Amino acid sequence: MEAIKAEIVVVGAGPGGYVAAFYAADKGKKVVLVDRDKRLGGVCLNAGCIPSKALLHATGMIREAEASQARGISFGAPKIQLDKLRAWKDSVLDKLGQGLSGLSQKRGVQVLQGRGHFEDSQNLRVETSEGQKFVHFEKAIIAVGSRPAMPAAFDLGNPRVMTSTEALELEEIPRNLLVVGGGYIGMELGTVYATLGSSVAMVEALSSTLVGIDSDLVRPVMRFAEKAFKEIRLNTKVVKMATSGKQIKVTLAVDGKQIEESYDRVLVSVGRAPNCKDLGLENTKVTLDDKGFVQVNAQRQTADPNIYAIGDVAGGALLAHKASKEAKIAVEAIAGEASSFDGVVIPAVVFTDPEVAWCGLTEVEAKEKGIKVEVARFPWAASGRALTLDRTDGLTKLIIEPETERLLGVGIVGHGAGELIGEGVLAVQMGATARDIAESVHPHPTLSETLMECAEAFYGTSPHTAPRKKS
Amino acid sequence: MDIRVPRLAEGVESATVANILVAEGATIERDQVVLELETEKAVGPIPSPGAGKVAKIHVKSGDQVQVGQVLISVTVEGAADQAKKEEPARASVKSSAIAAAQAAAPVRENAAAPGADAHRYESRSGFPPPAAPSVRKIAQELGIDLTRVKGSERGGRIALQDLKAYIAALQEAAAAPAPSRETPPPAAKGVDFSKWGPVEKKRMSALRRTVAQRMVESWTTIPHITQMDEADITNLLALMKKYGPRFEKKGTHLTFTPLAMKAAAAALKKYPIFNSSFDEATGEIIYKRYYHLGVAVDTDAGLIVPVVRDVDQKTIFSLSLELNTLVERTRQRKVSLEELQGGTFSISNQGGIGGGHFTPIVNKPEVAVLGLGRAALKPLVKDKKTETRMMLPLALSYDHRVIDGANAVRFVRELIQALENFSENELKEWRG
Numbered sequence A: 001m002e003a004i005k006a007e008i009v010v011v012g013a014g015p016g017g018y019v020a021a022f023y024a025a026d027k028g029k030k031v032v033l034v035d036r037d038k039r040l041g042g043v044c045l046n047a048g049c050i051p052s053k054a055l056l057h058a059t060g061m062i063r064e065a066e067a068s069q070a071r072g073i074s075f076g077a078p079k080i081q082l083d084k085l086r087a088w089k090d091s092v093l094d095k096l097g098q099g100l101s102g103l104s105q106k107r108g109v110q111v112l113q114g115r116g117h118f119e120d121s122q123n124l125r126v127e128t129s130e131g132q133k134f135v136h137f138e139k140a141i142i143a144v145g146s147r148p149a150m151p152a153a154f155d156l157g158n159p160r161v162m163t164s165t166e167a168l169e170l171e172e173i174p175r176n177l178l179v180v181g182g183g184y185i186g187m188e189l190g191t192v193y194a195t196l197g198s199s200v201a202m203v204e205a206l207s208s209t210l211v212g213i214d215s216d217l218v219r220p221v222m223r224f225a226e227k228a229f230k231e232i233r234l235n236t237k238v239v240k241m242a243t244s245g246k247q248i249k250v251t252l253a254v255d256g257k258q259i260e261e262s263y264d265r266v267l268v269s270v271g272r273a274p275n276c277k278d279l280g281l282e283n284t285k286v287t288l289d290d291k292g293f294v295q296v297n298a299q300r301q302t303a304d305p306n307i308y309a310i311g312d313v314a315g316g317a318l319l320a321h322k323a324s325k326e327a328k329i330a331v332e333a334i335a336g337e338a339s340s341f342d343g344v345v346i347p348a349v350v351f352t353d354p355e356v357a358w359c360g361l362t363e364v365e366a367k368e369k370g371i372k373v374e375v376a377r378f379p380w381a382a383s384g385r386a387l388t389l390d391r392t393d394g395l396t397k398l399i400i401e402p403e404t405e406r407l408l409g410v411g412i413v414g415h416g417a418g419e420l421i422g423e424g425v426l427a428v429q430m431g432a433t434a435r436d437i438a439e440s441v442h443p444h445p446t447l448s449e450t451l452m453e454c455a456e457a458f459y460g461t462s463p464h465t466a467p468r469k470k471s
Numbered sequence B: 001m002d003i004r005v006p007r008l009a010e011g012v013e014s015a016t017v018a019n020i021l022v023a024e025g026a027t028i029e030r031d032q033v034v035l036e037l038e039t040e041k042a043v044g045p046i047p048s049p050g051a052g053k054v055a056k057i058h059v060k061s062g063d064q065v066q067v068g069q070v071l072i073s074v075t076v077e078g079a080a081d082q083a084k085k086e087e088p089a090r091a092s093v094k095s096s097a098i099a100a101a102q103a104a105a106p107v108r109e110n111a112a113a114p115g116a117d118a119h120r121y122e123s124r125s126g127f128p129p130p131a132a133p134s135v136r137k138i139a140q141e142l143g144i145d146l147t148r149v150k151g152s153e154r155g156g157r158i159a160l161q162d163l164k165a166y167i168a169a170l171q172e173a174a175a176a177p178a179p180s181r182e183t184p185p186p187a188a189k190g191v192d193f194s195k196w197g198p199v200e201k202k203r204m205s206a207l208r209r210t211v212a213q214r215m216v217e218s219w220t221t222i223p224h225i226t227q228m229d230e231a232d233i234t235n236l237l238a239l240m241k242k243y244g245p246r247f248e249k250k251g252t253h254l255t256f257t258p259l260a261m262k263a264a265a266a267a268l269k270k271y272p273i274f275n276s277s278f279d280e281a282t283g284e285i286i287y288k289r290y291y292h293l294g295v296a297v298d299t300d301a302g303l304i305v306p307v308v309r310d311v312d313q314k315t316i317f318s319l320s321l322e323l324n325t326l327v328e329r330t331r332q333r334k335v336s337l338e339e340l341q342g343g344t345f346s347i348s349n350q351g352g353i354g355g356g357h358f359t360p361i362v363n364k365p366e367v368a369v370l371g372l373g374r375a376a377l378k379p380l381v382k383d384k385k386t387e388t389r390m391m392l393p394l395a396l397s398y399d400h401r402v403i404d405g406a407n408a409v410r411f412v413r414e415l416i417q418a419l420e421n422f423s424e425n426e427l428k429e430w431r432g
Helices: A019-025 A042-047 A048-067 A082-107 A184-196 A215-228 A320-334 A363-369 A384-388 A417-429 A433-438 A449-458 B078-101 B133-140 B160-175 B207-222 B232-251 B256-270 B315-333 B405-420 B424-428
Strands: A002-009 A031-035 A110-118 A123-128 A130-140 A146-148 A176-180 A200-205 A231-233 A237-244 A247-254 A257-263 A265-268 A273-274 A308-309 A348-350 A357-361 A374-379 A395-401 A406-414 B001-002 B014-020 B033-039 B044-048 B050-058 B064-066 B070-075 B224-232 B277-280 B284-288 B292-296 B297-299 B300-306 B343-347 B368-372 B374-382 B385-399
Touching: A002 A019, A002 A110, A019 A031, A019 A320, A031 B078, A042 A082, A048 A082, A048 A184, A110 A308, A130 A320, A130 B374, A146 B001, A184 A200, A184 A215, A184 B033, A200 A237, A215 A231, A215 A265, A215 A357, A215 A395, A215 A406, A215 B315, A237 A433, A237 B284, A247 A265, A265 B070, A348 A417, A357 A417, A357 B368, A363 A395, A363 A406, A374 A449, A384 B014, A395 A433, A395 A449, A406 A417, A406 A449, A417 A449, A433 A449, B033 B070, B033 B207, B133 B160, B207 B300, B224 B405, B232 B256, B232 B385, B232 B405, B232 B424, B256 B292, B256 B315, B256 B343, B256 B405, B292 B315, B315 B424, B385 B405
Parallel strands: A002 A031, A002 A130, A031 A110, A130 A308, A176 A200, A176 A265, A200 A231, B292 B343, B343 B368
Antiparallel strands: A110 A123, A123 A130, A146 A273, A237 A247, A247 A257, A348 A357, A357 A406, A374 A395, A395 A406, B001 B070, B014 B033, B014 B064, B033 B044, B050 B070, B224 B385, B277 B284, B297 B300, B368 B385, B374 B385
């Protein structure tokens, strides 16, 4: 069989893969894009960012309506039509998926549906529904992403034990749900199910949830979760799970004691693992690190000069926008342009209630690395806009290099923090100083003012906080 | 679309147009090689970044060109309107910076550039210097290290203006008279040799000119001494005979040079001064902790010295494999500039052609070079008995500014010991 010839083959069509394929095609390369799913978009579109945000938005309305009662507007009890909610969510995914297919076609990117397997450093075998196809490539970009980790002890083959993928399918609203793992996925999906009416319990093996995020940013989320969830058990491990009729019997270890509880469903959200298996990487020179992620350099080139890797599979922050940025860097490097991931600022957002968002240096990281910083904080209780939204559960803070007053990082918790962090990214990436932010006029009354006021607070001149002497 | 002289290699400022492979009006494909540039010791093909028609060729064969200079203008067919729309906005910033960077950008940044070189960004937080992503990108493209650029904006942020000022300062430094380099000694001019018989005139190739320039520089700045001796390689030749066929089976020739390289690397480790460089500007001796050996290769165009890296860490087998392809690529003039740089010591093996002792010239900025002649059977008196042994002529030239004669004798003795007692085990390692 004649092999398909490609200048660049991209394996995996998530937010890393399709961006790489499109950008390479825009640069005039002949590109083949391979994905095992019919709908392009990867985890982000099919079982991650997009469906979870659709559900968080839709269910957030329930909480908004509840809170509204205290402001004199009541709607009565919400009526949930699960089929309709699911259909609406799926329609969003379809729309975006069709959009991607159309965009591939318009660029002349050839899409192959099937599993890709490297035969060597220049040939990829693709197992399609019409049999094997072969792609002879000059360069390959691996963008196969990651999948929810499922420890073998929890893998009962029982659909009542879910990962995020199944939880987003929204098969039913379980009467009670155990969320194993208090990371951002557990927090987000726990919020969705709790709002839909499930009694949610969360267990976390470590001493806090949302580990790694500055504690002052996590606090408002915890205050919400403590109310919305039935309970949050820290320092607690799941020892065993077993099917017990229509329930899952879970054995928990806490303080050296073991307790048994039963839940209608369990969501396992204990991290994500790279999809490196069955790719034929052993037939190439690609090397993996001790956690199984592909090792890459600043250009995202692997140890095999013909092969690049981007996104989750290359490790680092497992975020869609990080994958998309790496896609551009890898394509530019292949095109012989100067490009590097060094110095790129990657923001992160947790879509809890309220949202948490940050970029650049965090306080936790500064402490770990021994970097001397000054931190300016602006609590939202002092923001007029936050009060009118009845959402004063927020905080904006700037992490500042003392000698130069340069912004090294921005952290925000509060309603719409995910949207606000964009300004923070621009400021940090541009090398802005606190003075730059303080002197840029922000519209009133908006939450974006909190950034400006925070910078002013650094100089002790915020009109809405108590005067502070700059040390 | 303009095809410009790309950034060639670290420290390479200019090149000579060797061949122009297209004519004005010709239609060219993307990636088609349109001309060849000769730089230092290699010929590099310049491909077209896009398809189109050659509108104008700005250079001719033999021209000296600088990095960033426009070589050929190409009209992009069909995309002309789009190009017009896009170009001014994007190009104005970039091309003015590139124009300013002509010749300047790739100047060795550690060369004395007053004003430009004084600055060094240091962040207590360990963050890169503050600059907009657009400025960062331009710096990347021009190969400029932003930590050397002084930012004029708040918090030391580097603006495009700062980058331009830095490039201008580099340019000034580059334009300042470089002593000894640009002033060749007055040549015997005007003699009409045809008065006495028929003659043929041939232009010196860029490579030949480079070789000439380097030889003059080395010969006039380095006080050369050559230490000569002989090594008994009878046993080593027997080992080669034994292992030659095994190397053939594994797909490569076993020649003498890799063995000499291995012996030299061992001697260099013992006497690190021979693996050093002398910085005339600072008066420092720089000891290198790596052993990259240059190997003189005789090509049709002249002498080229490609470099084999980390000789001490490689097996004879992998050195043989590497050297054989490197020599072949050098003869075909396909080696990259990077492969010609970074040597710490050189070997010139004339044994293949013949020859006895000779006085090799040190390959500056290295401080020593080993010349090997052809081994021959000679009578050797040992324990008052005369034997015939295969004796290899060795000649070590060195820079007497940093190395003394006694050290040279020690080094050569060490080398002879290494060759005479060569460990057979080294020939048994197939790790490649």
